[in-house]
Amino acid sequence: MILQAVGLAVLAALSPTALLIAAVYLGSARPRLTGLFYLAGAVIMTVIMAIVVLLVLRAVGLNHPHERAPRYGLRLGLGVIAFIAGLVVAVRKPKPPDPNKPAAGFMSKLVASPGPASAFVVGVLVFTPGVTFVAAMQVIATAQASIEAIVTAALLVVIINVMLVWLPIVLYLVAPDATSRRLTAFNAWLRSHGPLLLAVGLLAAGAILIVNGALGLAR
Numbered sequence: 400m401i402l403q404a405v406g407l408a409v410l411a412a413l414s415p416t417a418l419l420i421a422a423v424y425l426g427s428a429r430p431r432l433t434g435l436f437y438l439a440g441a442v443i444m445t446v447i448m449a450i451v452v453l454l455v456l457r458a459v460g461l462n463h464p465h466e467r468a469p470r471y472g473l474r475l476g477l478g479v480i481a482f483i484a485g486l487v488v489a490v491r492k493p494k495p496p497d498p499n500k501p502a503a504g505f506m507s508k509l510v511a512s513p514g515p516a517s518a519f520v521v522g523v524l525v526f527t528p529g530v531t532f533v534a535a536m537q538v539i540a541t542a543q544a545s546i547e548a549i550v551t552a553a554l555l556v557v558i559i560n561v562m563l564v565w566l567p568i569v570l571y572l573v574a575p576d577a578t579s580r581r582l583t584a585f586n587a588w589l590r591s592h593g594p595l596l597l598a599v600g601l602l603a604a605g606a607i608l609i610v611n612g613a614l615g616l617a618r
Contacts, residue, residue, distance in 0.1 A: 400538060400539065400544055400548070401548070401551070401552045403611075404539050404552050404555070405535075405555055405556070405559060407532075407534050407538065407556075407604060408535045408555065408556040408559040408560055409559055410531045410604040410607075411528075411529060411531035411535060411559075412559050412560050412561070412562045412563055413563075413596060413597070413600040414525070414597075415589050415592075415593030415594075415597060416525060416593070417441070417563045417564055418563040419586060419593070420510055420525060421434065421564050421567045421568070421582075422583070422585070422586050423513065424518055425567060425571050425578065425579060426579060428513070429513075429514075429515070430571065430575075431568075431571075433513050433515055434518070434564075434567075434568045434571065435568065436515040436522070437518040437519065437521060438565055438568060440518065440519040440520060440524075441522035441523070441564050442522075442561055443523065444526040445526050445528070445532075445557050445561055448527075448528045448536075449553050449556065452533055452536040452537065452540060453549070453553060456540035456541060461473065461540065461541045462540060462542065462543070466541075467615065468616060470537075470541045471612045471614075471615030471616045472612065472616065474534065474537060474538075474608050474611055474612035474615065475608065475613055475616065477530050477534045477608050477612075478604070478606070478607070478608025478610075478611070478612055480530050480605070481530040481531060481602075481608060482601070482602060483605070484530065485597075485599070485603075486598075488597050488598040488601060489595075491594070506521065509521050509524075522564070526560070530604065530605075531600070531601070531604040532556070532560055534604065534608055535556045536556065539556065
């Protein structure tokens with residue numbers, strides 16, 4: 400149970416957007432404070448949604464042995480959604496940004512004005528749960544395990560899910576100059592390859608869930 404949930408959490412954590420925003424905040428006028436508020440928003444949203452998914456899935460009884468078909472059917476459905484989303488991201492050709500025009504959109508405006516309050520809001524918005532996070536929590540919620548094991552697995556999923564926020568912050572606190580240089584250098588590559596990474600993550604998660612759900616239903 401834990402290994403499967405952790406694997407899905409790693410796929411959920413592969414968010415180029417989360418890392419790009421972390422790099423922007425760590426290069427702002429108040430990097431430590433802004434970064435910590437960004438992390439706080441990400442953690443609070445992740446914890447709340449983890450609790451909600453756990454409670455809902457256990458409340459409807461999907462953890463019961465006789466609910467095997469609905470349990471694996473849900474997993475198969477999540478896999479199909481993730482796979483389709485990955486295909487959409489892979490085939491879509493985003494319009495290159497115009498350097499002469501300011502970034503549009505509520506999120507872009509928040510990120511463009513780094514501050515503790517806006518960073519907290521961005522953390523909440525960016526870490527609104529996706530399909531792979533819900534799938535990881537579904538594995539935990541429907542497992543035949545003790546409360547202690549379920550809580551431990553859920554905490555691991557939360558920590559991993561926000562990994563691309565806390566890891567850059569920790570590296571920045573240890574070596575601020577080196578971390579800033581490497582994040583700046585990495586940003587250009589990430590901006591150009593971010594959609595590909597996102598598509599690969601979604602396709603991989605979708606394929607894993609589809610196979611797992613189909614095998615579960617077949618048994």
